[in-house]
Amino acid sequence: MKKLQLLLMAATVMVANGAVGAETPRAGGVLKFAVSAEPPNYDCHANTSFAFIHPVRPHYNTLIQFDTAKYPAIKGDLAESWNVSKDGLTYTFKLRKGVKFHDGSNLTSQDVKATYERLRDAPGGVRSVRQATYADIAAIETPDPLTVVFKLKKQNASMLTNFASPWDCIYSAAKLKQDPRFPERNIMGTGPFVFVEHVAGSHWTGRKFDGYFEKGKPYLNGFLAIFIGGAPMVTALSAGEVVAEFRGHSPADRDRIMKALGDRAVVQETPWVCSLVVTFNTKKKPFDDARVRRALSLAIDRWSGAQALSKVALVRHVGGILRPGYELAASEKELLTYPGFAKDINASRAEARKLLQEAGQPNLTFTLTNRNVAMPYTPVGVFLIDQWRQIGLNVKHEQLETRLYLAAQQRDNPTFDAALDFNCDFMDEPNLQLQKYLSHDRAAINYAQQTDRVLDGLFDKQSGELDKKKRYAILRDFEKRALEQAYTIPTIWWHRIIVHHKHMKGWYNTPSHYVGQDLANVWLDQ
Numbered sequence: 356m357k358k359l360q361l362l363l364m365a366a367t368v369m370v371a372n373g374a375v376g377a378e379t380p381r382a383g384g385v386l387k388f389a390v391s392a393e394p395p396n397y398d399c400h401a402n403t404s405f406a407f408i409h410p411v412r413p414h415y416n417t418l419i420q421f422d423t424a425k426y427p428a429i430k431g432d433l434a435e436s437w438n439v440s441k442d443g444l445t446y447t448f449k450l451r452k453g454v455k456f457h458d459g460s461n462l463t464s465q466d467v468k469a470t471y472e473r474l475r476d477a478p479g480g481v482r483s484v485r486q487a488t489y490a491d492i493a494a495i496e497t498p499d500p501l502t503v504v505f506k507l508k509k510q511n512a513s514m515l516t517n518f519a520s521p522w523d524c525i526y527s528a529a530k531l532k533q534d535p536r537f538p539e540r541n542i543m544g545t546g547p548f549v550f551v552e553h554v555a556g557s558h559w560t561g562r563k564f565d566g567y568f569e570k571g572k573p574y575l576n577g578f579l580a581i582f583i584g585g586a587p588m589v590t591a592l593s594a595g596e597v598v599a600e601f602r603g604h605s606p607a608d609r610d611r612i613m614k615a616l617g618d619r620a621v622v623q624e625t626p627w628v629c630s631l632v633v634t635f636n637t638k639k640k641p642f643d644d645a646r647v648r649r650a651l652s653l654a655i656d657r658w659s660g661a662q663a664l665s666k667v668a669l670v671r672h673v674g675g676i677l678r679p680g681y682e683l684a685a686s687e688k689e690l691l692t693y694p695g696f697a698k699d700i701n702a703s704r705a706e707a708r709k710l711l712q713e714a715g716q717p718n719l720t721f722t723l724t725n726r727n728v729a730m731p732y733t734p735v736g737v738f739l740i741d742q743w744r745q746i747g748l749n750v751k752h753e754q755l756e757t758r759l760y761l762a763a764q765q766r767d768n769p770t771f772d773a774a775l776d777f778n779c780d781f782m783d784e785p786n787l788q789l790q791k792y793l794s795h796d797r798a799a800i801n802y803a804q805q806t807d808r809v810l811d812g813l814f815d816k817q818s819g820e821l822d823k824k825k826r827y828a829i830l831r832d833f834e835k836r837a838l839e840q841a842y843t844i845p846t847i848w849w850h851r852i853i854v855h856h857k858h859m860k861g862w863y864n865t866p867s868h869y870v871g872q873d874l875a876n877v878w879l880d881q
Contacts, residue, residue, distance in 0.1 A: 380861060384879035385577045389591060389600040391584025392728055392757040393555065398538040399524035400474055401482040403779075403800060405602045405868050406757050408521060410559035410580040412872040414457075415524035415544035418448060418467060419515075423863040423871035427782050429519045433462065433545065439515060443821075446505040446514065454568045456527050457549050464497035469528035471495055471505070478535045484799045487790050488517055491818075510819040512826070513786040521781055521869045547573035547875040557582060567875075574861070574878035585729045592854065598879075599855035602868050603627070603669045605730050612854045621857050623864035627849035628678055629779035631670070631735050632791070633723075634764065634843045636771050637805045646714040648841035650707040651773075652695035654746045659700070660738055661847045668731040671850035675834050676792065678848055678866075681783040683827055685834060693838045707746050720749040721772040724763050727754040735846060736775050764802040776802060776843070781867045785830055786818050792837045803842040810836060 392406035399415065402408070420432040431437075434448040454462035473481065475489035491511045496504040507514065524544060530537045537543075542550035545568070548561035562577040581597055589608050591597045593615035604612070613620055633651070635642040642648060657673045665671040675693060677684035690696045697703050711717050725736040733754065740750045755763060763771050780787040790798045793814055794806040810833060817829040838844065853864050861876040 378860060378880065380574045380876075380878040381880060382571075382574050382878070383576055384881065385579055386575050386599075386859065386874065386877060386879065387579045387581060387597045389583050389588045389597045390559075390580045391582075391588060391600070391602065391730075392726075393582050395758040395761055396539045397542055398482070398536075399522050400477070400538070401484060402522070403484055403777075404757065404761070405779075408869050408872055409601055410553075410561075411542070412521060412524075413546055413548040413561050413578060413874045414542050414550050415546040416454075416873070417519065417521060417523045417525060419519045420521070420873075421519050421781070421865070421870050423865050426863070426865040426870065427516070429516060433467070433525060437515075443510040443514075444507045446507070446518070448503050448505075448518075450501040450503065451568055452501065454545050455566050456545050457543050457564060457566075458527075459566070460527065460529065462525070462545055463500040463528075464503040465500075465528045466525055467503045468495045468497050469531050470523065470525045473526070473531060473535065474523065481535050482799065485520070485522060487793060487798045488520070488786065490797075510821065511786070512817075512819060512821055513784045516782060516784065517786070519781075521872065546873060548575075548578060551577070569875065573875045575874065578874055592856075595856065598859045599853070599862070601853065601862075601872060603730075603849070603851045604854055605667060605669050606665070606852065607667060608730075609852050609854050616854075616856070619857055620854055623853045623855075625851050625864050625866050626672065626678065626680060627669075627779075627851040627868070628781070628783055628788075628866045629777065629849040629851075629868070630674070630678075631731065631846045631849075632776050632778045632843050633739065633846060634774045634776045634791075634802045635841070636769055636773065637803050637842055638768075639770070639772065641714060641716050641719065642772065644714050644716075645840055646710040647716055647719070648844070649694050649839065650710040650714075650746070651743060651748075652838070652841045652844040653703040653707040653710070654748075655695055655739065655742045655844075655846065656700040656703075657696060657847060658698055660742070664731070664734060664738060664847060665850070668734040669849055669852060670731050670735060670847040672848040674845065674848045676778075676837060676845055677785060677788055677830070677834075678783055683783075683785060683823070683830055685831065689831065693835065694841065695838065695844060704746050711746070718747055718749070720751075722751040722753050724760065724771045724774040725752060725754045726760045726775070727756055731849065732775060739775070739846065765799075769802065769804070774802065775846075778843075778845070779849075779867070779869070781869045783866070785826075786814075789814050789817075789833060791843055792833075801843070805840075805842045807836075807840065807842070810840075 390409045394407035416433045418434045422428045422430045435451045437448045477483035491507045493508045494506040549564045551560035553559045559580040635648045661673045672679045675685045726732045795804045813833040820826040858880045
């Protein structure tokens with residue numbers, strides 16, 4: 356064990372000192388990596404899962420992007436420069452010359468305009484889960500083929516970084532005009548890799564785009580994403596059949612892989628902008644009753660649970676609706692005053708039983724819909740069911756394949772009771788993390804189905820507040836109401852642990868498993 360600890364320390368120090376990125380990149384090779392689930396379709400604008408972004412993102416570019424070596428700093432991608440007006444209402448982007456789509460057509464400002472019009476106001480039959488993010492855009496202008504101008508209705512504290520979202524894949528305006536749903540079943544971007552094939556249940560393949568606008572990139576000849584998870588994935592990584600899995604490992608899996616690979620592997624760890632949340636179907640009795648929802652939150656011992664689960668799963672930190680440690684998140688002192696966060700679990704559970712009795716549901720039986728991705732969905736689901744059992748409830752655990760799991764929550768008239776959902780994003784930003792708590796008619800990722808205009812108003816108030824102290828105060832009002840109403844409740848925040856083979860270079864771990872996955876800068880030293 357001591358030797359293993361030394362290896363972990365050495366790997367972490369090597370990454371911290373920048374040894375991974377200090378060498379001259381080599382061209383060639385195919386990157387083989389694991390993905391533990393498959394995308395339900397191919398549309399960036401409709402998806403929220405790593406199962407989508409890890410195989411699909413290498414085929415696309417965005418307007419701007421995060422500089423993973425300096426995260427959360429941003430840099431240009433399709434845009435070579437940009438300007439924000441003094442009043443914060445106009446964002447002007449200058450596009451790079453000579454960018455081509457994979458079909459050989461030229462990228463112009465019309466493609467950017469068509470993409471963001473689709474994102475902010477999806478046409479019939481198209482799903483955009485980011486409409487709330489771009490609701491402040493009043494107009495998009497294209498004065499010339501390489502200039503795009505966004506006019507806002509009001510100031511938005513996160514607008515510039517919103518444009519760096521890895522989900523905002525830029526699509527061809529011509530293809531969208533022919534069929535607004537073209538991206539659902541077709542891959543055609545400007546990214547570093549051209550789509551080759553997707554074999555369901557097996558793999559996803561991309562090859563180097565020879566017409567990529569960045570000279571000399573990508574370094575790789577191609578990539579192969581192999582759909583494999585759980586113990587088989589750990590075995591494949593330990594055996595060198597894949598060189599990385601970009602989502603994250605449990606501490607136990609980290610130790611197992613490092614024991615097998617020794618100094619041939621690198622470990623990178625960071626806090627994670629990701630939490631599992633329980634969503635209650637407020638259109639279904641008895642979850643239309645706030646007393647029932649709040650009781651289920653009160654029954655969860657998050658503090659002891661975090662300590663125990665951190666040893667076996669990739670969850671570790673107790674926090675509210677914003678990541679603990681983030682400057683705009685609630686302090687521990689503030690958290691302790693919220694329902695479900697007090698450290699006297701016996702008192703909390705007594706209150707939970709009282710609320711259930713008042714609601715006429717002392718022996719409630721229901722189903723928890725969960726994802727069949729082992730880490731961390733299974734252990735957290737089992738933990739929650741045990742917590743609810745301790746107040747006399749009987750809960751069935753239903754784990755579904757990713758496509759069915761998402762469909763169960765996203766259908767127009769969902770029938771689930773409660774679901775273990777994820778609230779993950781590409782950066783710490785209330786305008787992103789709070790969307791799941793907005794009224795259903797404003798946020799497609801709100802699966803609880805509630806309408807709460809108080810929360811909507813508080814969201815709008817904080818979204819344009821540039822004074823951090825004032826914004827912090829509004830956020831506490833939002834958080835307090837959200838946790839009291841308990842439409843959706845946070846459980847435990849994640850901690851990202853990545854183990855990869857040392858010969859994979861040019862990749863940096865960030866607090867988001869959505870960022871840095873275009874693979875343009877990744878290379879193999881072999």
